[in-house]
Amino acid sequence: xxxxxxxxxxxxxxxxxxxxxxxxxxxxxxxxxxxxxxxxxxxxxxxxxxxxxxxxxxxxxxxxxxxxxxxxxxxxxxxxxxxxxxxxxxxxxxxxxxxxxxxxxxxxxxxxxxxxxxxxxxxxxxxxxxxxxxxxxxxxxxxxxxxxxxxxxxxxxxxxxxxxxxxxxxxxxxxxxxxxxxxxxxxxxxxxxxxxxxxxxxxxxxxxxxxxxxxxxxxxxxxxxxxxxxxxxxxxxxxxxxxxxxxxxxxxxxxxxxxxxxxxxxxxxxxxxxxxxxxxxxxxxxxxxxxxxxxxxxxxxxxxxxxxxxxxxxxxxxxxxxxxxxxxxxxxxxxxxxxxxxxxxxxxxxxxxxxxxxxxxxxxxxxxxxxxxxxxxxxxxxxxxxxxxxxxxxxxxxxxxxxxxxxxxxxxxxxxxxxxxxxxxxxxxxxxxxxxxxxxxxxxxxxxxxxxxxxxxxxxxxxxxxxxxxxxxxxxxxxxxxxxxxxxxxxxxxxxxxxxxxxxxxxxxxxxxxxx
Numbered sequence: 001x002x003x004x005x006x007x008x009x010x011x012x013x014x015x016x017x018x019x020x021x022x023x024x025x026x027x028x029x030x031x032x033x034x035x036x037x038x039x040x041x042x043x044x045x046x047x048x049x050x051x052x053x054x055x056x057x058x059x060x061x062x063x064x065x066x067x068x069x070x071x072x073x074x075x076x077x078x079x080x081x082x083x084x085x086x087x088x089x090x091x092x093x094x095x096x097x098x099x100x101x102x103x104x105x106x107x108x109x110x111x112x113x114x115x116x117x118x119x120x121x122x123x124x125x126x127x128x129x130x131x132x133x134x135x136x137x138x139x140x141x142x143x144x145x146x147x148x149x150x151x152x153x154x155x156x157x158x159x160x161x162x163x164x165x166x167x168x169x170x171x172x173x174x175x176x177x178x179x180x181x182x183x184x185x186x187x188x189x190x191x192x193x194x195x196x197x198x199x200x201x202x203x204x205x206x207x208x209x210x211x212x213x214x215x216x217x218x219x220x221x222x223x224x225x226x227x228x229x230x231x232x233x234x235x236x237x238x239x240x241x242x243x244x245x246x247x248x249x250x251x252x253x254x255x256x257x258x259x260x261x262x263x264x265x266x267x268x269x270x271x272x273x274x275x276x277x278x279x280x281x282x283x284x285x286x287x288x289x290x291x292x293x294x295x296x297x298x299x300x301x302x303x304x305x306x307x308x309x310x311x312x313x314x315x316x317x318x319x320x321x322x323x324x325x326x327x328x329x330x331x332x333x334x335x336x337x338x339x340x341x342x343x344x345x346x347x348x349x350x351x352x353x354x355x356x357x358x359x360x361x362x363x364x365x366x367x368x369x370x371x372x373x374x375x376x377x378x379x380x381x382x383x384x385x386x387x388x389x390x391x392x393x394x395x396x397x398x399x400x401x402x403x404x405x406x407x408x409x410x411x412x413x414x415x416x417x418x419x420x421x422x423x424x425x426x427x428x429x430x431x432x433x434x435x436x437x438x439x440x441x442x443x444x445x446x447x448x449x450x451x452x453x454x455x456x457x458x459x460x461x462x463x464x465x466x467x468x469x470x471x472x473x474x475x476x477x478x479x480x481x482x483x484x485x486x487x488x489x490x491x492x493x494x495x496x497x498x499x500x501x502x503x504x505x506x507x508x509x510x511x512x513x514x515x516x
Contacts, residue, residue, distance in 0.1 A: 022047050023184050023513045024505075027095055027241050030187065034083065034094070041076040041083070041094035041138070048096050048140060049073075050514060052185045060166045060510040063157060064180040066101045066142045067108060075138050089136035092248055096140035097132060098186035100174050102149055103232070104221040105129055105139060112223050113147040113154030113173070116361055116373045123359070126221025127256065128190065128232055128249040135248040140186050143176030147378040148350075148368070149194060149225045151447060153438050155375050161433070163205055163508040164475055168430045169437075169447060171200030177235050178205040183511040188245050189235040194225040195339050196425075196453030198233050199465040203425035203478020206467040206505045208242045208495065209235045213485045214460040215261035217246075218253035224349040226342055229457035237505060239466070239496040243271035246488060265486035273489055278497035280320030284481075285327035285416050286313060287423040291335055291452045301429040302450065304471040309424050312468045312479045312498070316422075319501045321494075324416050330408045334401050336451075338458040344395040346385040376441035406459045413484065420487075420494055425465050425478035426450045456482055464491040466498060467505040474509070 020033040022044075033039035049068060056065050069075070079094045088094075104110050104122035111117040129139065147154035152172040160175040162168040163182040170179045174191030178201025181189040191198035193211040202209025210233045217232045224230050234245040251266050252259045267273075296302055317323050351364045362368050369382055389395075413421065427450030434445035456463035461482055468479040479498075483491045499505075 021513075024237060024507055025187070026238050027092070027187065027244055030095065031088070031093065034088070041079040042073060044094060045072050045076040045096055045138065045140065048184075048186055051183070051511070052141065054514055055183055055511045056185065060161065060163070062161045062163055062166060062179045062183060062511075064143055064160055064176040064183065064185060065098070066111060066144045066157060066176065068141045069108060069139055071107065072096075072138060072140055079136065079138065091135055091244060092132060093136035095137045095188060096186045097137050098141055098143050098177050098180045098189040099129070099139055100177050100189075100191050101142040101145050102192050102223050103129065103190060105142070108139070108142055110142070111156045112149070113145040113156050114368075114374060115155040116368060116371050118156060120359070120361060122221070122357065124221060127218035127253045129221065131249050137248070141180070143174075143180050143189070145176055146173030146197075147375050148382065149173045149192060149197065149223070150378050150381055153375055153377070155373050159433060159437060162430060163510060166510065167432055168475070169433050169445065171204045171430060171448065173197040174201045174235065178202060178207060181205070181207055181235050181237060182508055184507065188241050190232060191235045192222060192230065192232050193457070194230050195457050196448075196451065198235055199425055199453050199456070199463060199478065199480060200448065202235050202465045203480070204430040204476055206470070206476035207235055207237060207465070208239050208467070208499070209233070209465040210242050210246065210488065210491070211456050211463045212246065212250070212488055213262070213265075213462045215258045216250050216266070216462075216486065216488070218249075218256040218259050220253055220255035223353055226345045227349050228342075228345060229339070229460070239492055239499050240271055240274055243274060243492045246270050262486070267489050270489050270492055273493055274496040275493060276497055276500040277320070278493035279316055279501070280497075282321045282419045282494055283417055284316055284321050284323050284494070285413065285418040285421045286323060286325035287329065287332070287421055288326040289328075289332055290427050290450065291332060291454060292427065292450050293336075295427045295450045299428065301471070302427055305424055305427055305429065305450070305477050308468045308471065308477045309479060312502070313422070315502050316498060319497055324418065327412055327416055327418070327421060329412045331405055332455070334405055335454040335458040338398055338401045338405060339454040341394070342398045343385045344388045344390050344392055344398065347387070348389055375438055377443060380441040402458055406461070409455070409459055409461065409482075410484065419490060420481045420483045422479060422481050423452050424450070425452060425480045427452065429471060429475045429477075452480065461485055462488050462491060464495050466495050469504040470506060
């Protein structure tokens with residue numbers, strides 16, 4: 001079996017005559033370099049650590065990484081020994097992962113972006129951590145996140161900065177993973193998406209970010225926000241790497257019963273069917289209507305975003321897709337309302353989660369607020385969930401609106417015979433970080449202006465963000481594809497064909513290759 005896997009690793013060799021290049025390297029590149037003897041796991045891990053040291057707290061000071069795994073090099077040596085003896089441990093052999101610090105690891109602190117949890121050590125590993133390690137992956141670092149899964153600041157670390165322009169925000173709350181993967185601090189990353197926290201940072205960092213169908217990936221070992229829309233997913237520089245990472249983490253987990261809905265819907269491999277001709281014959285519907293009432297169609301940056309989205313649609317058409325433009329969805333405006341007004345689930349979910357940890361510094365949301373540690377913006381948000389519950393009558397309205405929206409999306413796709421819907425992840429560029437972002441509960445930074453991310457969490461349907469290119473001032477724009485439930489393989493197929501046909505990702509100039 002090890003020999004067969006080693007042969008498979010040799011197939012996609014992409015290092016070429018110039019040898020292995022770390023910047024923008026893919027899983028295939030790394031595995032080819034291992035197979036040829038050009039690279040060891042230790043050397044790979046050390047080079048990523050060097051980049052974190054050079055650019056995270058110095059240089060552009062992205063502040064993406066919370067903690068580097070102190071045993072990373074020791075684990076790399078173990079993986080090298082295993083490789084020499086019997087070949088790769090699994091399909092993610094020695095793939096360094098940047099893990100959002102919302103996900104538990106028994107050997108690294110888990111802070112949730114809050115100084116309140118400084119030094120907190122969980123006594124368990126999250127299911128996805130267990131699965132990634134079984135596939136051979138190495139948890140290189142935990143990444144900074146918006147405190148308790150909101151925005152891009154936290155009392156544990158301060159402010160995460162955008163890798164393309166450190167004066168601007170990295171989106172949130174998986175901003176550390178987004179900035180870290182964009183800056184090549186690791187090979188692949190894990191984000192968490194309640195209302196857009198994978199796709200937002202992916203969009204503003206020219207990354208591929210997948211919010212999976214809600215029951216596809218286990219949330220066990222992850223602090224919840226709103227369980228009816230919380231999910232975990234990959235953040236990578238290529239579609240193939242996202243598919244390979246999803247291969248490792250998707251599927252049923254008895255510790256998260258909702259994943260039982262995924263049984264029978266997980267293919268043998270999400271990566272196996274990728275084809276550069278995958279857009280040929282596909283039907284793609286375009287949502288032109290903005291889902292954010294604050295969107296300004298007269299703004300200059302809106303026009304720049306629209307030009308890149310229109311170019312992406314033209315590219316898809318040239319690659320063989322039929323573009324249905326526009327597609328109207330009844331009640332589309334309810335997506336934002338269904339998400340934003342749902343503050344009924346959080347307190348009970350967080351309290352239940354905290355009760356599972358005897359060594360947690362607090363037991364309830366009220367304790368968190370009374371600590372006085374949380375940043376003002378996040379404290380204001382948490383105050384709004386106290387005393388609310390899913391037994392409140394208002395929660396029935398949320399459930400009704402969601403179901404109507406699901407039906408309306410499916411009707412629009414059926415009426416137009418669509419494989420996917422596409423739209424801009426954001427209708428505006430990411431904005432400049434306000435001077436009082438850490439201290440003002442009402443900071444005016446226009447965060448997430450032009451936000452179109454709520455359709456996926458409001459319906460529970462999967463959505464894939466892809467790089468659509470850079471604006472004239474060098475800021476990435478994301479194109480989002482939404483599909484029917486459990487159509488991640490189709491989204492990857494379409495996204496891979498678009499990616500291969502356009503090559504729109506460009507790495508940030510702030511974090512160039514280090515001198516050898």
